[in-house]
Amino acid sequence: MERQVIITADGSSTIHLPDWNEQYHSKHGAIQEAYHVFIHHGLHRCYRLRGTHDPKISILEIGFGTGLNAWITLLEAKTLNITIDYVGVEAYPVPMEEVLQLNYPEILNADDGANTFKTLHRLSWEAHHDISSHFSLTKQKKFFKEIDDENTYHLIYFDAFGARVQPELWTESIFKRMFHALKDQGVLVTYSAKGSVRRAMQNVGFTVEKLPGPPGKREMLCASKPIS
């Protein structure tokens, strides 16, 4: 499939798939969307829920992709002074020549000279890596339908391609896996606000809330796992 690195409305890059007319992030701003959906409504919410008594948060990302979500989470872990154990699942890793074209370090002006963003991509798959005292990463190369973790994560970043192009990833069978993977009171956030997605989440046991969406989207979803 053809792939093109493009610039989104906030100046940050993403990867465009012309055959699907789909992007790895919103055309209205890749970095803006990532911060809005995953950091503000995901990580910050989880941080507030867990309180400062146990500032250790485990995160599962559905679609490691460009590594943008992982990298801004690493940056935020340092700011919040918390420890994050991050697992990114991805079946089709982004090739290094594309990673090198992504402008996130320049736009955020946040890389510490150690090229951490690129390092995340160079790390071996299926191994646990301590990146800093605040952040560890395990990249798992597999399909989402193979995820069978139980009671493991506080937070899920659900960042699959849209239901228009990959409807099979927004089904009850996938959300059941997400439900089991979360700990009690765990939270899943996603940019999607589709009614069929919300109903699939509710049918597997989630309590679902609509939240204001990032630029270009009216709403997004936040699904919480009740105490069993």
Ligand SMILES: C[S@@+](CC[C@H](N)C(=O)[O-])C[C@H]1O[C@@H](n2cnc3c(N)ncnc32)[C@H](O)[C@@H]1O
């Ligand atoms: C919207 S992009 C993820 C963007 C990513 N979170 C980021 O920050 O760049 C969706 C990702 O899911 C991956 N993917 C698509 N189908 C998959 C599947 N069935 N199992 C695992 N990964 C899949 C794609 O290769 C792509 O990297």
